[in-house]
Amino acid sequence: MDVFEALGAPHRRAIVELLGDGESTAGQIASHFSISRPAISQHLGVLVDAGVLHVRAAGRERRYSLRTESLAEVEDWLESQRVRWASALDRLSEAMDSGEGER
Amino acid sequence: MDVFEALGAPHRRAIVELLGDGESTAGQIASHFSISRPAISQHLGVLVDAGVLHVRAAGRERRYSLRTESLAEVEDWLESQRVRWASALDRLSEAMDSGEGER
DNA sequence: ACTGTATGTAAGCAATTGCTTACGCGTTGT
DNA sequence: ACAACGCGTAAGCAATTGCTTACATACAGT
Numbered sequence: 001m002d003v004f005e006a007l008g009a010p011h012r013r014a015i016v017e018l019l020g021d022g023e024s025t026a027g028q029i030a031s032h033f034s035i036s037r038p039a040i041s042q043h044l045g046v047l048v049d050a051g052v053l054h055v056r057a058a059g060r061e062r063r064y065s066l067r068t069e070s071l072a073e074v075e076d077w078l079e080s081q082r083v084r085w086a087s088a089l090d091r092l093s094e095a096m097d098s099g100e101g102e103r
Numbered sequence: 104m105d106v107f108e109a110l111g112a113p114h115r116r117a118i119v120e121l122l123g124d125g126e127s128t129a130g131q132i133a134s135h136f137s138i139s140r141p142a143i144s145q146h147l148g149v150l151v152d153a154g155v156l157h158v159r160a161a162g163r164e165r166r167y168s169l170r171t172e173s174l175a176e177v178e179d180w181l182e183s184q185r186v187r188w189a190s191a192l193d194r195l196s197e198a199m200d201s202g203e204g205e206r
Numbered sequence: 207a208c209t210g211t212a213t214g215t216a217a218g219c220a221a222t223t224g225c226t227t228a229c230g231c232g233t234t235g236t
Numbered sequence: 237a238c239a240a241c242g243c244g245t246a247a248g249c250a251a252t253t254g255c256t257t258a259c260a261t262a263c264a265g266t
Contacts, residue, residue, distance in 0.1 A: 008111025009254080013180075020187030022194070026213060039255055041214055056185070060212045060263040064194050066188055077116075078178050084123030085169055130244060139258055142225055148215080163233040163242050 002089035003070050004077075010033070010041050016052065016066065023056075023065040106173050107180075109153035114138070115146050119155065119169065126159075155172040 007013055011033065018029055030040040044064060047053040051070045056063045110116055118132060133143040146197045147167060150156040159166045 002113075004107075004116060005111045005113075008108045010105075010108075011254085013107060014236065016156075016184060017187075020184050022191040027211090028249085035254085037212095038214080042254080044144050044202060045214085066190055070183065071184060075178065075181050078174050078181075081169075082171065083120060083175060084120075085171055085256060088123060088125040114224085130241095133243095138224085139226060140242090141227085143243075145224080148244085165243065 001046060001049050001050050003052060003074055006047055006052050009043070009046075011040075012047055012052075015040070015047065017044060017073075019053065019064060019066045023063045025058075025061045025063055027061070029064065059103070104148055106133050106155060106177055107155050108151055110148070110157050110177070115150055115155075118143070118146060118150065122156065122169045124166060126166050127143075128161075128164045128166055128175070129131075132167065167189075 007016065014033070015029060018024065018032060026041060026044060027037070029044070030037040033040060044053065044055075048055055048064075049065055051073075053064050054067045056065070110167070114136065121127065121132060121135060126137070129159075130140070132147070133140040134161060136143060147156065147158075150168075151158055154170055156167050157170045161170070167172060
């Protein structure tokens with residue numbers, strides 16, 4: 001599953017938001033939600049698979065943290081879309097300037 | 104369905120990429136994919152609902168175009184995440200500077 | 207060694223998703 | 237008026253998702 005799909009689920013986005021404050025353990029994360037701990041564990045698995053999170057074992061805990069590179073990946077995509085959109089607009093206004101009356 | 108979920112599906116992202124070149128009709132869009140036309144129609148519906156696309160009826164055609172504001176929404180979210188992440192790092196290094204030996 | 211704590215994994219299930227084919231409805235051209 | 241076109245909607249279906257409870261594993265504290 002890629003980054004976009006991973007961020008598609010609201011709960012997973014909420015997890016990312018939580019981790020914006022910094023690293024935290026699976027249990028701490030789960031405590032913020034009303035769904036079961038295993039459900040969170042599965043979401044965390046998806047996020048790690050997608051490269052959004054990084055896990056670090058620390059004793060019996062597992063500390064999750066954001067991998068900002070993955071968010072950058074999404075940002076890059078958006079950026080590239082905006083660029084293409086902008087140049088499409090350019091072409092459009094160019095066409096309107098020159099060929100106004102055509103069809 | 105919100106923008107994130109809408110962009111979660113690969114086909115829908117591909118549609119957005121297509122529309123980066125400018126407005127186009129449902130049929131034109133569908134012709135780029137191997138899935139059925141109704142399937143594309145449904146994806147278009149989702150994207151419009153999510154505010155990603157705008158439709159304009161033109162005779163018997165329907166012209167779809169990007170609503171860049173919605174992509175900006177996603178970008179804002181990412182941005183805000185990055186800000187929080189950055190300040191979390193600040194707090195961390197601050198803590199390390201001052202209280203090094205604690206814990 | 208033994209108990210409790212932190213966590214992932216397995217199995218099962220209802221709801222949702224992404225697709226298909228069949229159909230309906232307005233628009234265009236003759 | 238009528239045929240063909242462009243498109244959305246309905247119905248149905250298999251696959252996937254998001255959850256649950258129950259279980260397994262591994263470390264920590266006594």
